[in-house]
Amino acid sequence: MARDSQAALVALNRFGLGARGGASGDLINAASDPRGFVKAELARPYGVLLETPGLQSTPQLGQAAFTYQDQVKQAREAAKAGAPTEAPAPQAPADQKPDGKLRRNLSLNTVTAEIAGPMAEAKPADGAMKPDGMQPGAAPPAAAKPAQPLNVIQKTFRTEALARLQRAMMVDCGFTERLVVFWSNHFCISASKGELARMWAGAFEREAIRPHVLGRFADMLKAVEQHPAMLFFLDNQQSLGPDSRAGQNRKRGLNENLAREIMELHTLGVGGGYTQEDVTSLARIITGWTFAGRKGQIGAPGSFAFNANAHQPGPQVLLGKTYEANGLAQGEAALADIARHPSTANFIATKFVRHFVADDPPPALVARLRDVFVKTDGDLKALATSLVDSDEAWKAPLTKMRSPYDFLVASGRLLARVPEDPGFYLNSLNLLGQPLWTPAGPNGFPDTAAAWAAPEGMKLRLDIASQMGARLGPNIDPLDLLEFAAGDAASPETRKTIERAESRQQALALLLMSPEIQRR
Amino acid sequence: MIDCVENRLLTSRRGLLLGGASFAAWAYLPKFARAADGRDPRLVVVILRGALDGLATVAPVGDPDYAGLHGSIALATDGAHPATRLDGFFALHPAMPEFARMYRDQHAAVIHAVATPYRDRSHFDGQDVLESGYAGPGRVQSGWLNRALEALPRGERVSSGLAVGPTTPLVLRGNAPTVGWAPVALPQADDDTAMRLVDLYRHRDPALAAALTQGLQLEKAASGDDMKPKPGNAVAQMRQVARGAAKLMAADDGPRIAALAFDGWDTHANEGGPVGRLAFLLGGLDSALAEFESGLAERWRDTVVVVATEFGRTARINGTDGTDHGTGTIALLAGGAVKGGRVISDWPGLKPANLYEGRDLKPTTDLRSVIKGVLQGQFGLSDQVLAQTVFPNSASARPMKGLMA
Numbered sequence: 001m002a003r004d005s006q007a008a009l010v011a012l013n014r015f016g017l018g019a020r021g022g023a024s025g026d027l028i029n030a031a032s033d034p035r036g037f038v039k040a041e042l043a044r045p046y047g048v049l050l051e052t053p054g055l056q057s058t059p060q061l062g063q064a065a066f067t068y069q070d071q072v073k074q075a076r077e078a079a080k081a082g083a084p085t086e087a088p089a090p091q092a093p094a095d096q097k098p099d100g101k102l103r104r105n106l107s108l109n110t111v112t113a114e115i116a117g118p119m120a121e122a123k124p125a126d127g128a129m130k131p132d133g134m135q136p137g138a139a140p141p142a143a144a145k146p147a148q149p150l151n152v153i154q155k156t157f158r159t160e161a162l163a164r165l166q167r168a169m170m171v172d173c174g175f176t177e178r179l180v181v182f183w184s185n186h187f188c189i190s191a192s193k194g195e196l197a198r199m200w201a202g203a204f205e206r207e208a209i210r211p212h213v214l215g216r217f218a219d220m221l222k223a224v225e226q227h228p229a230m231l232f233f234l235d236n237q238q239s240l241g242p243d244s245r246a247g248q249n250r251k252r253g254l255n256e257n258l259a260r261e262i263m264e265l266h267t268l269g270v271g272g273g274y275t276q277e278d279v280t281s282l283a284r285i286i287t288g289w290t291f292a293g294r295k296g297q298i299g300a301p302g303s304f305a306f307n308a309n310a311h312q313p314g315p316q317v318l319l320g321k322t323y324e325a326n327g328l329a330q331g332e333a334a335l336a337d338i339a340r341h342p343s344t345a346n347f348i349a350t351k352f353v354r355h356f357v358a359d360d361p362p363p364a365l366v367a368r369l370r371d372v373f374v375k376t377d378g379d380l381k382a383l384a385t386s387l388v389d390s391d392e393a394w395k396a397p398l399t400k401m402r403s404p405y406d407f408l409v410a411s412g413r414l415l416a417r418v419p420e421d422p423g424f425y426l427n428s429l430n431l432l433g434q435p436l437w438t439p440a441g442p443n444g445f446p447d448t449a450a451a452w453a454a455p456e457g458m459k460l461r462l463d464i465a466s467q468m469g470a471r472l473g474p475n476i477d478p479l480d481l482l483e484f485a486a487g488d489a490a491s492p493e494t495r496k497t498i499e500r501a502e503s504r505q506q507a508l509a510l511l512l513m514s515p516e517i518q519r520r
Numbered sequence: 521m522i523d524c525v526e527n528r529l530l531t532s533r534r535g536l537l538l539g540g541a542s543f544a545a546w547a548y549l550p551k552f553a554r555a556a557d558g559r560d561p562r563l564v565v566v567i568l569r570g571a572l573d574g575l576a577t578v579a580p581v582g583d584p585d586y587a588g589l590h591g592s593i594a595l596a597t598d599g600a601h602p603a604t605r606l607d608g609f610f611a612l613h614p615a616m617p618e619f620a621r622m623y624r625d626q627h628a629a630v631i632h633a634v635a636t637p638y639r640d641r642s643h644f645d646g647q648d649v650l651e652s653g654y655a656g657p658g659r660v661q662s663g664w665l666n667r668a669l670e671a672l673p674r675g676e677r678v679s680s681g682l683a684v685g686p687t688t689p690l691v692l693r694g695n696a697p698t699v700g701w702a703p704v705a706l707p708q709a710d711d712d713t714a715m716r717l718v719d720l721y722r723h724r725d726p727a728l729a730a731a732l733t734q735g736l737q738l739e740k741a742a743s744g745d746d747m748k749p750k751p752g753n754a755v756a757q758m759r760q761v762a763r764g765a766a767k768l769m770a771a772d773d774g775p776r777i778a779a780l781a782f783d784g785w786d787t788h789a790n791e792g793g794p795v796g797r798l799a800f801l802l803g804g805l806d807s808a809l810a811e812f813e814s815g816l817a818e819r820w821r822d823t824v825v826v827v828a829t830e831f832g833r834t835a836r837i838n839g840t841d842g843t844d845h846g847t848g849t850i851a852l853l854a855g856g857a858v859k860g861g862r863v864i865s866d867w868p869g870l871k872p873a874n875l876y877e878g879r880d881l882k883p884t885t886d887l888r889s890v891i892k893g894v895l896q897g898q899f900g901l902s903d904q905v906l907a908q909t910v911f912p913n914s915a916s917a918r919p920m921k922g923l924m925a
Contacts (some may be wrong), residue, residue: 146839207534227626238839239840242839252840253838253839255788255838255840255842255844256844257788257844260641260845270640276641337586337612372837403821410781440569440783441569441644443645450661450693453728455735456730456735457729458731459736460731460735461736462713462714462717462732463726466713500716506712515721515728518728519725
């Protein structure tokens with residue numbers, strides 16, 4: 001039984017999101033058939049989709065964002081024109097800056113109630129930086145500014161976050177949700193890029209990642225690189241073929257940001273055999289990959305569009321192969337080849353094993369998964385299945401650290417709490433250095449134990465665990481929770497520490513911080 | 521799952537933890553601190569992640585090819601926002617008046633056309649090389665500053681340390697113990713709970729025990745007024761991080777050697793010239809340097825701040841009024857210990873044939889020589905330690921002489 005509990009801990013922590021408390025029986029189910037428990041979700045690809053009512057498509061969200069931005073602009077112009085003579089707006093917030101500087105949101109009461117303060121509040125005077133760049137995933141400080149309603153972008157972000165969190169709380173093992181997070185971080189965008197990125201962050205994951213988590217890598221790659229959120233995040237909507245009609249007319253040209261990250265971060269990896277010439281070449285190939293703007297001249301506003309006027313004419317050589325001038329198909333053919341490149345197989349297999357098994361991934365397992373990737377033409381379900389079928393993934397000690405997201409979700413599951421508001425999670429993620437959908441760079445959040453077990457991070461985790469303990473401890477039996485979480489796999493020291501705690505509150509904090517919860 | 525009271529408490533700290541600002545320091549005083557000669561050197565290393573456009577920060581306005589290459593974002597010494605002339609050839613971005621003043625007072629210097637040994641254009645590998653001190657990228661787990669600390673005589677433990685952000689920058693990671701700090705607003709776990717957890721970790725998970733023990737020692741000395749983060753912008757964050765760090769480093773028992781990192785310098789599109797995105801960030805950096813100067817007060821006299829980035833950006837602007845990843849860039853030195861008022865450069869020129877790979881400012885100075893010169897000047901580290909331990913296999917990059925006043 002002890003051994004089964006140990007395997008159950010691997011199933012729940014290494015592959016999943018942790019055991020749920022209450023009557024779930026997760027630990028028992030995992031112990032009776034650890035591999036089967038993990039693999040059950042792989043048989044239900046539609047279960048990976050997230051289609052909660054109220055979640056909208058990227059074009060719908062884009063339209064809403066454009067409308068919102070237009071309204072803000074109009075209100076600003078109206079304020080500029082009329083403010084000096086207008087009486088103060090009736091709902092002028094009482095918490096105006098003490099410096100007396102009147103902000104433009106004073107007159108926003110002419111617009112919808114959704115348009116309000118927080119957007120203007122943190123904005124530098126020249127507007128050079130988006131305010132949300134500094135508030136990834138953050139709820140507005142509601143208690144401090146009770147009068148300011150959320151705008152449509154903030155609302156959308158929270159709705160998307162809540163849908164993802166609720167899903168994470170309710171799934172059985174959570175393996176496919178872990179896969180979603182893995183791929184979403186591999187192909188990350190950052191909501192701090194601007195309003196559209198924040199608006200689309202959740203939709204990007206739902207539309208470009210989830211449908212392909214148990215599908216083909218090449219399909220996910222194409223979906224990602226053609227998604228408006230990615231095109232916006234890595235500037236490709238601004239990149240013009242220097243010899244294209246638009247490039248000639250507007251005297252603007254290439255931006256190689258997306259092209260470089262496609263090869264460096266998404267597929268081949270650094271040292272994967274590409275040169276600066278290849279980067280520039282791919283940048284030319286994907287000129288014209290953009291999304292339709294608010295005027296809808298090249299498609300439905302907020303949808304992917306190929307703008308032939310911006311596309312660099314002529315054939316291009318990439319990685320030694322010539323791609324004939326063929327419009328959109330030129331880039332799609334290039335991506336399909338890059339997806340099949342041996343360096344891609346190696347890069348993905350290594351990163352995958354590093355995420356799930358160990359910071360220094362066992363070479364034999366990496367090689368096996370690389371071969372699976374090659375033989376199945378990038379079948380990601382086969383990749384995940386091979387990982388679960390391997391011996392290494394079950395034998396390697398639990399040396400990885402749960403990321404802040406995994407830690408918070410695991411805690412919520414154990415406490416059997418399905419959130420109705422994402423605020424606590426979003427704020428905690430900000431504090432712990434993993435703001436939702438907002439990594440610092442296009443390489444995503446780090447994936448090593450050292451990154452998440454830093455001194456300051458551990459201290460903050462303890463502070464957050466103590467808060468949860470103080471709030472929820474009185475109503476739970478911490479020893480029961482330890483049984484749900486780890487059963488016989490719990491160490492005697494952890495058991496003793498919890499038994500001897502001076503209060504239930506303290507016991508819960510200690511349980512949440514125990515190696516049995518923190519390690520995976 | 522937890523109501524908005526907690527939310528508010530959590531939220532109040534987020535400003536400092538986001539937007540890419542991190543800080544960490546050595547946990548010990550160098551033994552020669554407070555030695556007989558009264559010199560008590562301090563060193564702050566500032567890493568700008570994302571690749572700073574050196575040509576847009578310290579512009580070679582005297583180079584006939586500069587204005588054409590940098591096009592719409594080129595600086596000029598006339599017009600509405602004139603760049604500040606540093607000498608007959610270089611001019612400083614107008615968003616950096618504090619640095620300009622330090623330069624005039626001979627307490628700041630620029631090294632131009634500088635680069636690490638890294639010659640490709642990946643941020644992440646470039647940052648690895650910059651921070652690890654190795655000649656090439658790799659999964660190295662220690663940084664050059666940490667290895668320099670290992671070579672210093674270790675005195676008393678500092679009673680406080682600094683680290684904004686939950687991670688320590690690679691440049692300061694390694695065997696030499698470091699400490700961190702973040703301003704307090706979150707309710708703290710009580711000491712008893714913390715000690716019980718440390719005890720459990722000691723028995724079951726020594727790595728977590730070490731991390732948490734360090735984490736618990738951090739917040740003590742850092743409390744003070746005006747440290748409450750405001751939700752704001754990058755400028756405010758840089759300034760606040762520097763202010764908190766300077767406050768702790770000014771104390772007699774505070775840390776002497778620290779590193780911080782500011783993110784966000786990857787200006788691919790709409791970089792802006794004298795005003796705009798880069799100007800905004802440079803203003804933040806400038807105010808951070810001023811915070812160090814005022815916060816360290818009389819200690820500023822013995823201080824050097826080194827500002828470095830992983831590589832430069834293309835000499836020619838790209839098709840979107842920004843710059844793509846390049847090679848040569850600048851390093852900045854500021855502090856009372858700097859022999860300043862100089863732009864140190866073996867200028868390679870910006871003619872097409874002089875550009876590295878036909879696109880980037882060609883590096884003519886090895887950044888390691890600059891850093892070695894600072895480490896030698898501040899702490900007396902030997903050529904051999906610098907060439908073997910701190911920057912392995914770097915004997916050819918000789919320490920730059922005469923950087924210190």
